[in-house]
């Protein structure tokens with residue numbers, strides 16, 4: 288277990304800059320932008336969701352918009368540091384290292400509705416809340432994150448995580464702890480079949496299913512007879528990861544480690560009592576496999592109430608599933624007073640907290656310009672990043688964007704994105720969390 292402080296150190300801006308955290312490609316605000324003039328406005332601004340993206344936007348807009356009436360709609364009181372869940376599920380972090388009260392980050396002087404939004408009438412610029420009351424807006428920021436669709440896997444529900452050999456790092460903090468317990472139980476069994484899966488949709492932190500495979504392998508090697516354990520990985524795509532070099536690297540690495548890859552197949556049903564999983568191939572044929580441990584990654588989409596609104600994409604690759612925003616300006620493609628940020632938007636890559644950090648200054652600058660009737664000045668380059676854990680104690684810091692075949696966008700001179708290193712692990716284990724909290728506070 289790590290002996291580091293629960294929430295990590297609070298780094299100053301100078302230290303964050305020195306570390307390169309969020310510099311350049313990673314979206315650190317240039318000082319000039321930080322000192323940007325405030326915009327005087329009486330606009331009613333509603334932010335749906337107060338997670339990574341919503342909290343960062345609340346702080347940024349509270350500082351930038353002078354006189355705006357800002358309301359955040361967020362049902363939770365606790366903020367979850369989701370990037371820590373893979374470390375919890377791998378037995379490296381204690382669970383309480385990943386939570387803090389939302390009040391630690393909430394800016395003063397904004398409204399906070401503690402309950403979910405249930406409807407958006409984009410034509411009337413009106414939000415419906417769970418108690419049937421309504422909120423009108425002049426400017427709307429959609430930052431609801433995404434929805435986990437476990438129900439699309441027949442027989443599966445998040446309550447099963449931790450029993451019947453089932454793990455799923457995505458289902459929440461408790462589920463991450465229960466995933467660790469399910470892996471512990473498999474290790475204690477001394478051998479057997481492990482199945483690791485990814486769904487046929489975009490997912491948040493596309494590296495997490497791979498990290499869970501590698502950390503489990505790492506724990507097997509440390510505790511047991513490697514040859515007694517069989518690991519199989521199922522993915523609906525031909526590759527392993529969206530960045531092409533990393534995809535090829537992972538194929539070789541899986542083969543070298545004896546993890547069998549199955550492409551073009553996804554988990555479609557489970558029978559927990561029998562410990563059997565059904566996989567469906569692209570041609571519709573199915574195959575049933577026995578397992579001792581199964582890592583489930585559910586299909587994901589925008590939340591249902593966003594899908595039911597006119598803000599959802601109508602055509603193209605994100606139709607019916609994701610928010611219809613311009614992938615560079617992050618403004619809605621049909622409703623200019625609506626902006627999207629974070630996991631909910633339709634984009635070819637992203638869905639990481641690292642992307643949120645790069646997107647937040649873009650959304651702030653474009654909202655400020657929009658409210659002043661100016662052209663939108665800022666563009667998101669697609670920056671996303673994954674500290675891809677390849678072993679407990681080793682990681683690769685993979686950073687890339689939309690352009691040039693998703694070429695690397697490295698932030699650190701001392702970390703080679705093509706090399707596994709202890710430095711990248713230290714970054715994941717220790718330094719990224721304070722940088723993340725600084726992002727929530729609107730400081731980077």
Ligand SMILES: Cc1cc2nc3c(=O)[nH]c(=O)nc-3n(C[C@H](O)[C@H](O)[C@H](O)COP(=O)(O)OP(=O)(O)OC[C@H]3O[C@@H](n4cnc5c(N)ncnc54)[C@H](O)[C@@H]3O)c2cc1C
Pocket residue numbers: 335336337338339340341360361362363368369370371372373402403404405430431432433456457491492495590592628629630631638639640641642643672673674
């Ligand atoms: C296992 C795992 C590992 C990850 N690892 C990494 C990593 O290593 N690096 C990285 O950069 N990213 C990682 N991520 C991804 C990262 O956590 C997300 O991309 C990030 O949190 C997205 O921010 P968001 O604000 O869009 O969504 P969230 O942070 O999920 O916040 C969405 C908020 O919206 C609220 N909400 C939902 N519905 C409603 C509603 N109806 N009304 C009002 N509010 C609502 C929710 O309560 C929530 O607080 C990981 C995620 C997971 C699950």
